[in-house]
Amino acid sequence: MxxxxxxxxxxxxTPTDPRVVEAMLPYFTEVFGNPNSLYTLGREAMRAHEDARERVAASIGAGRPDEVIFTSGGTESDNTAIIGLATVGGRSSGHLVVSAFEHHAVLDPASWLCTRGFEITELKPRANGVIHPDDLAAAMRDDTVLVSVMHGNNEIGTLQPLAELAVVAHERGALLHTDAAQTVGKVPFDVRALGVDAATLTGHKFYAPKGTGALYVREGLPLMPYLMGGGQERKRRSGTQNVAGSVALATALELMDAExxxxxxxxxxxxxxxxxxxxxxxxxxxxxxxxxxxxxxxxxxxxxxxxxxxxxxxxxxxxxxxxxxxxxxxxxxxxxxxxxxxxxxxxxxxxxxxxxxxxxxxxxxxxxxxxxxxxxxxxxxxxxxx
Ligand SMILES: Cc1ncc(COP(=O)(O)O)c(C=O)c1O
The missing domain is CATH 3.90.1150.10 (Aspartate Aminotransferase, domain 1)
Incomplete structure (x- = not known):
């Protein structure tokens, strides 16, 4: 043995890449200020956090850095997207479509919404592990508000035709969220080319530490915040920012892109x-x-x-x-x-x-x-x- x-x-x-650890280190011991503090140390931390946001946005093809919200990982991003997009503006009913082989971080908040007045259709993939756009079209209703189909399945690795699914969702006036936890960095992922409205990223699947992640939300889309408090991340995700974590996410993503x-x-x-x-x-x-x-x-x-x-x-x-x-x-x-x-x-x-x-x-x-x-x-x- x-x-x-x-x-x-x-x-x-994944293990955290030593190059990512190296990039994070100054933000634990030297540039440790609270990024919301107005003095120099705080401003330096905020600069690193905003720089990381720009780098993540560039990697995923976002049009603007503020379309990226830093989170604690895939579960938080999925919960925020499903609940935050469905219930925006106080909405308390409507139809959701999720694929049947989503991660529980999508399935469970969708089921929870069902107990609060929403209806849900679980869309079955075909035998080849792919959600067919025709099947999505058949599942759509006039009151469908949100579709969530993962980019790549975590058990069988099949990739979904997101660009085509986005067209189907948009034709019926619904938004498309994708859980890209398994795919970001590993295959090309460009939110604008794919036409998705929201996307989940999690750092520990691509050599950044556990507890790092992001949610992409297309510019102008209102989102009901899932965490409320200090109003950080432009009021969309409260909590003191994990600066070392956002630097790690950006660095790990750039390494994935380069390699x-x-x-x-x-x-x-x-x-x-x-x-x-x-x-x-x-x-x-x-x-x-x-x-x-x-x-x-x-x-x-x-x-x-x-x-x-x-x-x-x-x-x-x-x-x-x-x-x-x-x-x-x-x-x-x-x-x-x-x-x-x-x-x-x-x-x-x-x-x-x-x-x-x-x-x-x-x-x-x-x-x-x-x-x-x-x-x-x-x-x-x-x-x-x-
Ligand atoms: C497809 C998918 N979505 C979401 C998650 C949850 O991500 P996290 O562990 O960062 O909360 C995972 C992790 O296993 C995943 O594979």
Whole structure:
């Protein structure tokens, strides 16, 4: 067993890049002033925060820096977008459309709105893991106020045709929010080219620390603030700004942008190597999301029949490899992932699914060591279960 486990769960979180840590350090100890203070130290901190806002806005193609609101991450950005856009102006009813395989940070506030007078349609992706614009068009109603479809799915890595979905939403007078937590930095993401009205970013998926993030809200769109208090972030998100965090977010994003042309094909090749090796070596296995026209380069979801994903995870952990499973264990009996069920993955296969996700520090050698270990684990468990 290697000294340190091989980490293959970058879609869960990433280590903070040392270059990002370096960029943050002065804002803990030297330029530590409250950015709302009017004296020099406060103004310096505010300058760094506003500079970070400009850099994030430039990276995502926003027309103006103040379209970017710094938040504590994906969950806060999603909650703010769903509740803040739906309830703006005191609105207490209307129709929302969300895709059925959204993260719970979108599904749960949407369900909460349902208990407060809104109605919701959960839009199923097709078997290839993609939300089809025709299906969205069929789900739209005259009173639809907001559509939320994630840019890239966190379990199967399929990318959604956001530009086409935005046209459909806008034709019916609704807004389009996208949860881009898994995609920003990893594939080109330009809010104006895609035509989205709001977008969620979270730093810990792209080598900034946990607890950093942003919400893009198109210029002029009113937003009901989710956090109220001191009126920071132009009254849209109160709370003393996390200056080191916003500097980290901007720095990490710029590094992703600078390195993507080399990094994305490198990761996609490793992803494809995993899928083709497993399909050629193991029977009764399915690669979820493989038929989508566009996919994230770093996620591969493998579903094995006759075994439990959790057993695979635990045995791989013992062998020194860290992967994820989409199933949730409730009162001792694992439930298959709702994402996999939504794309029509049979229950038996969904229960045996593992997500392997790659990143900046994954090497070819890691993958060549991982593949025989995975085959061994699955073979062993199947023999055991037979
Ligand atoms: C698609 C998606 N949305 C939202 C989140 C939540 O982000 P955070 O952990 O920053 O709250 C995650 C994280 O797992 C995610 O994958």
């Amino acid at each position: 290697p000294d340190r486990p091989v980490y293959l769960d970058y879609a869960a979180t 993507r042309a080399e990094e994305a094909p490198r990761l996609a090749a490793l992803r494809d190597r995993i899928a083709s090796f497993i399909l050629a070596t193991v029977t009764d296995v399915r690669v979820n999301g493989a038929d989508a026209p566009e996919r994230l380069p770093h996620i591969v979801n493998l579903a094995f029949s006759g075994v439990s994903g959790e057993d695979i995870l635990l045995r791989l952990d013992h062998a020194g490899f860290e992967v994820a499973t989409g199933s949730a264990c409730q009162s001792g009996s694992p439930e298959p992932s709702y994402v996999l069920l939504a794309i029509g993955c049979p229950r038996d296969l969904a229960l045996g699914a593992v997500r392997v996700s790659l990143g900046r520090y994954t090497t070819e050698e890691d993958i060549e060591r991982f593949l025989p270990a995975l085959v061994d684990v699955v073979t062993h468990l199947r023999r055991w279960n037979a």
